[in-house]
Amino acid sequence: MNKEKFRELLIESTQVDLHLRKALEKRLAKEVGQHMDSLEEMIAGDDVRVRRGAVEILRRIASASDRALQILLKRLSVEPDVKTRRRLAAAIADSGQTEVSSALVEQLEREEHIFVQASLILALGKLGFKDWPARWLEFLGRKGPVAEAMRKAVQSSAPTAEASTLFDENRPRPRGTFLFQFYTGLEPLVEIEFQQHKLGPAQNEKPGWFILPDLTDTALASLEQLRTVIADYCMALSVAAAPIYDINALFDEAIGAMLNSAPYLSEGCTFRLSLPMMPTRDDYRKLVVGLSRYVEQTSGWRNNPSNYDIDLRLVQFSQMHAIIWRDRRWPSSRGGESRAVVPASIHPTVAAALCFAAVERELTTISSKGEGKVLVDPCCGAGTILYEWLSLFPRAQAIGYDISERAIELSRANLAPIAAKHELRTADMRRLPLKDGSADFIICNLPFGVRVKHKDSNRTLYREFAAEAVRVLRHGGWLVTYTSDRQAITYALRAAGWKSASPLTKVSAGGLDVTIHRVQKPYI
Template structure:
């Protein structure tokens, strides 16, 4: 069966690797923020993915014109799709529920903005197509059993039945919030980029609400989780969100520029650094980035990996540039909730 998933733009490759490993899936290409794949795995298994924001069973994919004829083309794709019944079957298996009658709603999204019709018109065109195809179904505006999502991007319509719900992107553990908390799916991607292994001592020195630590815990086995933040409120939020899970774990109030950890004692560091929008804020970040880089260079074991997310790429590169035992393996752009940022992966040379 064919599926697709939404991911934060820039993380398509990491998501594809997770999907291939978790679902024994075959890649079917990708576009900005969307990955396509085929798998025979049970549909419930798709709901266990950590890097995806939403997953869908494919109904239709094909070119649609920007003019009003695009509405009829989209309707025809959906009405005549040979994949529709199987996509509905996948949703019913992924989220089994006893029902008398199928209720559905349509979500229409678009990226390009070139069309000579509005989103509501696309939604209505698709609603008509679904009503024609499944006359016994009932359209409802909210709390539908089935959601048919359509995305128009670069002249192509992508339509699918949504398998996930909001708990895939938001999870259920974030009871306590802090400002600038990271999207769990992005945190999971950073964790996967760090090449996690069963025996890891894993550190997030600026843990905020604890998202990265929790995503590392959810990923699988480790030896120890370590986290801290300079703000007592953030430490408290992390402890609340973690609850009694993910042992052994130690969360402390500390300054990431002066960590109470031994030299060469950590296998993996993953951190989402504070970043500023104004010039003054940027200047103030310099000593923090320099102190953080010094501590990462010190506490990482030889061969260890550090993964950082920031929009201050130059500041981070300069700070790490002072430590020749660390080399920058990869840096690539990521869009987090519409904001441009960078993901940087560093390794500590094995002979240090």
């Protein structure tokens, strides 16, 4: 990669969404060895976005590159932008190099902006620094961002390397009642996956949540394979819904129950606390801050919302309130999966649900590995649906098309870790290079025309696509679509000959109401 291309991708990484930015940063970090001089120029340039992008690239390699660390330290002393100085402090801390602590203390003594002071203090705490100057220790009894940072830094006595080692260890799920969070509207499809793993029957106490009581060891092992749920939580405590209760006492009891069911938590951990929405953001923040301090004092755990082990939540249901928790170290079907996305990408759990929608009527006959079955995604984007399909049915085949070369490149990168058979090509979803009757299933996250505009109306685009789907599907094959334009897809399906074109379900996702349609091509 030449210097111009490196700079171009660096600038692009500052202008895209989080997932794509992370993918670009990872790619640039691999190429950085031959471009260290360029990075040093960029981090000293006039464009603050480019400077921040350079910081993120150097952050990824600072633990292994002395030069990268020195560039970050040098820039920290002269950087005029407050946000970039805070990022520099965090990047230096991520290096894990405790010998830079003295340089950070010197910068802290010079620093005048309180939020940068707080970031420097947190960085020092992350590096295990203990020899705090007296004037900073005085903040422990005060209020404000510097005081909060000092309290967290003093409590953080272990170096980052040790904390990350603990985080990487798998921890077993405790026995008990579990709650499962998913996108509202996916209830019938999540149930299909539960039935496949012999879980249930589930209680649906609130839209987007299932409850399964008293899970056995066999059932707990099945939770590691679920792909349609966003997260699973263990119930620590439930009480009848009431307008007023002693919330501190509830958390005392809940923490006791957690320690009883998962004794390893007594070794210490970090946590993040979430509460139900409140009338104002200030009300919410005050209660979260106060409760977080109370949990720290009573449990010995450390509040760290940006890098936590335990996700601790108070949730409200119609008949009860519950304190629930999950450990990010519990084994999961997604493990450390991280994939790049394109604009308007579908969430992986929704993509998995679409796969179950397609195969529901054939679950009793389809091989558990999907052998011999062919899925086509004619608008595959970054390959999310294809990835979920091959994760669920690794002996099946997946074929993805997209009109965008960039999308196909991302799909190839995302599907590279999967050994299952797949094919990716650029093509128009209305004119697929496939023989008649060559697909068992077609699943498509159709262009909504909301976040990403296209030149044709949805009605025209969908109608032409539906006609092509009829041609490509085998007799008895299934088409599953996902779009917020219910009228356009209903019209298109009926125009293509599908008389029963009512939506299977409606999903609330990304601030939109999105419908899932499922239709079958008739047998001859």
